[in-house]
Amino acid sequence: MILNENVIKEWLSLYYHMDVTAEKASGYEEQNFLLRDAQGKRFVCKVSTGDTDLWFLSAQLEVMQHLAGLDIVQKVIPNQAGEGFTRIEKEDRKLFLRVLSYLEGDFMQDVQPEFENFESLGHQLALMDKALKDFVQPAAARYTEWDLARVLDCRDKLECIKDPEKRTMAAYFLLQYEMEVLPLQQGLRKAIIHNDANDHNVLLKQGRVSGIIDFGDMVFSQLINNVAIACTYAMFRQQNPLEVAAVLVKSYHEVYPLTETELSVLYYLIAARLSMSVCTSAWQRSRSNNPSHFVSEQDAWTLLYQWIKINPLKARNTFNLSCGYASVLATEPAYNSLQEERKNHVGKNLSISYQKKLKISRGALQYLYDDLGGTYIDCVNNVSHVGHCHPVLVKAMQKQLAKLNTNTRYLHDSLVNYAKVITASMPAKLKVCYFTNSGSEANDLAIRISRHYTRQKDVIVLDHAYHGTSTVAMELSPYKFDGPGGAGQQPFIHKGMNPDLYRGNYRYGDRDAGLKYAADIARIIEGLKEQKTGIAAFICETLLGVGGQIPLPEGYLKEVYKEVRKAGGLCIADEVQVGFGRVGEKFWGFELQEVEPDIVVLGKPIGNGHPLAAVVVTEEIAASFNNGMEYFNTYGGNPVSMETGLAVMRIIEEENLQQRALETGNYLIGALTALMQKHKLIGDVRGKGLFVGAELVRDRETLEPAVPEIDEIVEKMKERGFLLSTDGPLHNVLKIKPPMVFNIENASNLVAHLDEVLNAY
Template identity: 35%
Template sequence: MSDPALDLRRPFGPAEAESLFRTAWGIDARAQALAGELDQNFLMTAADGGRHVLKLYHAGADAAVLDFQDGGLLHLADRDPSLPAPRPVPAQDGRLTVPVAMADGSTRLARVLDWLPGRLMGESRPYGPALLRSLGAYLGRLDRALADFSHPAQDRPLRWAITAAPQARELLPHVADPARRAKAERILDRYDERVVPLLPGLRRQVVHHDANDWNVVVGPDGLCAGVIDFGDAVANPLVAELAVACAYAMMGQDRPVEAVLPLVAGYHAANPLTADELSVLLDLIRARLAQSVCMSSWQHARDPGNDYLLISQKDAWALIDQLDTVNDAFAAYKLRAAAGLPAHPASRRVLAWLAANADRIGPICRHDLTVAENVVVLDWTQGSADLTSLDGLDSVDAKTEVVLARIARAGAQVGIGRYAEPRGVYQTDAFKTDTGERRTIHLGIDVFLPADEPFLAPLPGRVHLVTNNAQPGDYGPLVILEHETGDGDVFYTLYGHLADKTLTHLKAGDRVETGDVIGWNGAPPTNGDWVPHLHFQFLLDLMGRGADIEGVGRRSDMDVWESVSPDPNAILGIPAEVSVRLPRGHEALLEQRRLHLGRSLSVSYAEPLKIVAGEGQYLIDETGTAYLDMVNNVAHVGHCHPRVVAAGQGQMAALNTNTRYLHDNIVDFARRLTATLPDSLSVCVFVNSGSEANDLALRMARAATGRTDTVAVDVAYHGNLNSLVAISPYKFDGPGGKGRPEGTWVAEMPDGYRGRLKYGEPELGARYAEDVARQFAAAAKAGRGVAAFIAESILSCGGQIVLPDGYLKAAYAHARAAGALCIADEVQVGFGRVGSHMWAFETQGVTPDIVTMGKPIGNGHPIGAVVTTPEIAAAFANGMEYFNTFGGNPVSSAIGIAVLDVIRDERLQAKARRVGERMLAGMRALQAKHPLIGDVRGLGQFTGFELVRDRATLEPAKAEAKQLVEGMKRRRILLSIDGPLYNVIKIKPPMAFGEADCDRFLAALDEVLAEIG
């Protein structure tokens, strides 16, 4: 029965929607009609700006199904509250569904949902990878949250459910075109054959099941901001969710399978798919399309005058036709690769078997290719001498003579072709694909020998195919052998460009053993009209292509080909560089990082840079564009400094081993390093990183004092080992941190700009250091013994904070009075960077007990060091040997010595002082001009400035900091953000950075600050 108060016996429009909303939900709002297939929908905008959707359902709507939808949405809100999704809004009486009496005497049901702001995805096609990835990630989260939701209506009959695909057969007679009807029937046959047997093993749960482009909301950032319309939610195989979304996302795309790979990747990252789910995905996509065209054909048969129903089929039929041209096996491998799985499920097993059985692999010709002297690599990369030597030669015979002469000159027996794109014939239209991308990547290895040389089976197997692929440029006579590992995995070896007599030598099904002759090297024109050579290829799947095996692939497919057609050198074992590493584009690199690198590893900038080279103070991207690097203090004396590179190369060519042998380099390096430090700091221990150095310094302090605890400075960062995260407030009080651990005591950061005590106050350093004393007192009161006080000599992650005068002198005095040792972390600020001194702790007039170094010590080579007193070193030598395999090895030591040489010879410390003074003066001039700069600070080439929205309140300008960094990047200058409030621009360039660079930076900074306002 309807509620008498809601008896609206007249046509239902915006005015009635407003009345219903006011009466039942108690909200005055303006109604705007929205589109709806069966139901009436209204956007309700209240006076306070709040927006909701009022849905009035058609007469046949099932209250149980609406309850199912409400239950699912409430379950989402409980399981994943941050996931944007419509939330049911209860009426004033608490009901989520309200009955409404209509003018025709029927009763209809009404619901109210939260409004999801944004535009609908269907408003613009085709869809880019970022949007589709975000949609996949959203659906993955949605389904993960719904995994444990159940409701009696979840199993209701629903013709649109993918598992209902066989029911579409009833509608096939309504598809008027016989050819199209046959296509739809083949899709349904394939569903019965491939999908139905796997259904019992697929995960089944409630899914949204209708993420079509008009149900997906896109936010202002162009990414998925939610989905609407849960009317088709149903219990189905989990992968049905993805299949429906892919079916719509593929429409209008030139390469539909490739287009949805980001969608699959995004979903898998949020809700990992199984191999079986991925294996049926393409067939489920086709099934959805068949359902769609059959349903619209049936609807048109019932309403012949409604040609819109036929027009709406256009995209679905076009996509069905596109997918008919797709090799299903290769598409399945692409989908697996997108999910981060090996494209071919057996690739790792087969490669492992070959590696374990390498001694059973025989040669493929009478010459042993595993002996370096037998082979010469013919480099046919564009521009190489080997390739240009063939330029202007029209006849294959002339080219053959040049190739054989090149092999003879090298004193080799065999030539091995090495190729990199672009390359000769592969730029012709014969190798152009339907999308315009040429197949330029050679998948095999070419073995150049005189004609009629025999080729041998490298492994036992069976002849799979012998045929003549006789089109010019093709393989000519071809043999494919089938092999099997001990675990039953099958793989193939392919031999192309053979002699005609091969065709009668073998037949399919013949058994061959290792060393059997399988064919002979062909000659033009019958070998495909090529210089005599063998195209040898290793494949795990022939993909139903018969003799039409691709020997050259598209660059965009190489991640798949690497698994399906692995490097043939796994079988040949040629001891030379015969394969080429291909550079990837930005999106491909980001995808591979997401798949194979830890998710905690970030990239810089909204549009990441692909940096391929460095020189001095510049980083260079793949286009050759140079960026002024004002971040990378790791490359202390300049990127790829020739003297440092030469030192490493020279020593690497002579010896690199551990430090248990006598060698001059480690001793020379230690002497050179300690000569730059106070006399008491005379013992070095070399490690591989700053993190290792700080960890070792803690161990030394604990061994020398017999205590365990540490006092650190707030917002400090000392490294990424567990022991160091535990003393790094920047980490343990930051995102993902668990707060201060037992054994760590945190002294306040001596920040004269934002801290408790301000610039200009008397005795600022000593007064801030009083908190160090308080931490020691608190530890003693708790019965804890503190081993060390550790501090960076300038606070980096704290925001380029220069310690106030007297801070370390007072802090060290408090530490030593409590029996603790003092550790100076010079990882980022040492080696002359401050300009006035070699070490930043010297600016405070102190001598620490232990100094740690990293980053700049090797100009990017992994070196770190701990330097301490003989007494502390002796206390650490308690019988437990400290051994670091590569700490102080000959190569690292040679590089370290070279860095010290460059600092001395190029007068980099004095340069740092001179350039630093110029930088600070320029930034302070800009501070007077631009209110956004709140503070300027630093020493030498370790400087920075803090951005604030209001100099009185010191409100941090975080968004503006990001704008500034991106604006400078557009001007080819690289900066980064740090500080506890992420509003400090830090400047710590390679020491090659000079006065002209400083002036360029200041001019650009002035422009960007003016833009930001």
């Protein structure tokens, strides 16, 4: 029922003896009118429908009357019967009318707030909370979807967020609430709180808060939730949101002290409120066109993207220090002690990245946080394929681990289901899976299978290749056996040329380079024939990782596979580094070469860091391997691993991560190529999708490697918040293989900072 100004004037005259003008004002769920009497004094009239909970409406008025001593709270104007609201029946509808005093000021969302405004908001909110400390009103102990204590109910609305990147971020923060806040929730102080100090409910005048209005979301909940909500909206449209929140928290604490436990969860509560807001907006969008439902949506998303870049420990430390509590950041002596302990108890040949070591304490999709408060964009961890702590993956693993984890001696649906999902993504002849725990183990098994099938032992690999850490995998890896401490090349291992189009024998511009590099493999096979020796397998990565982030030349594998099969050998595609959509154009790297391997080895991204790997073979090869000796792997194929693998595949598809890799990768390669025109130190940019390398040289003619310059650049980029690493036979290739959730903004920032760093060279 839509009311007009004349009706309101009549009711106010009848029930309140007020002679006023009435002007329609905006409202969220109620109809609002601005009133003015003959003396120019203003009031607010609010009309709600019969659907209103009278018990709760009375409670709101009672709380406002309890807070009458605060000038930031509207006063309740009673009717002629002395009641806080008036019941009216019109056209068989029940309406409830109330009149409140008018507070001067501008809504916070309509101005550009200053720090003094945030100080005032913290101060005034604390006065309100302190006044309500011991106030009891049973109606406030209610269920409301806007109670942060019930934020996990928003998970039902996540599916309404259509953008997968945004949906994943909201789900991530809801997961963090479950992990970090929920266990502490019952120990947090509770009280009746306003629960909605948003920028539409806060009035500012002359540098201070002049009003906090609308108690419609009032609830009995954790006290710190009230602070979190106020911080959330205060940070809208701010370049340094954490600084704003710290100002508000400090001023609040000076009036009504917060505990360290409350401060420890504030970061996650702010994120939870933002997630609640965007989930609810998305849900309402599917049911309503009311613009009031979406008024904060864009600001909330902007702040979420800012918030995930802030280390939670840094936020907690900032809040602690603003309230006079001790720092929670790690200290350098603690680092030194940990490094000493590591030396004493862990093999010394396990290296640590970077000159100034990192202790990573948390992960968030494409971001990593250390225990000193730093945030880093992970530009190199291809193992965390769908992102660190991906909420869908975490939940899938938790659910199965809570239900069952055992070996494959028993029937289990997930084992078959995952094998079917994996083989469905491959050529039809690749139908049989064997599951292991690592890529190294999988490569070891692939070689064992090939040797059994062919009754031969010799294997052809590529120079500088790396296939893992098992004894057999080390024998396959010139990167290891030719390197420091290496055992040297075994007589049954044969090295083909690294098909490097930048510094190899055949280079860019040679249209036949692929065939020429393939001829080197044919040469090895011919030499084995002359020695009356056959070949078990040819194995290579379908894009070369340690070999220098190198896409294979056009036509290379097609020709190599033809020669290998002619000699009776098997063709093994090592997809451990590049599979699962990373190359963008295709799901598997071998598809870029238009070939079908006999054996495919999967690892690293297959489980997003969970120890899982696989060997996929043809039915014929599997039948040969089934020779009476059982293949049993205690952990390979266990239910948790299988559910993990299924979740990874589901996330890749549902979040369209292969397309993301294509688009972001194309942008990144293009931006790096443009940078090459400006900085002579970049000799070559190459890659596919989110598998990218930039080779640094001192001289583009001699191709002298830019070492140690590249190491300095990696360290400088790390100090700027970008984790990179080096690769290649000469250790002069910047490798960029980030989680697939890495986006164009991340890529743009990476290139911009790299540009600045390279200016010094």
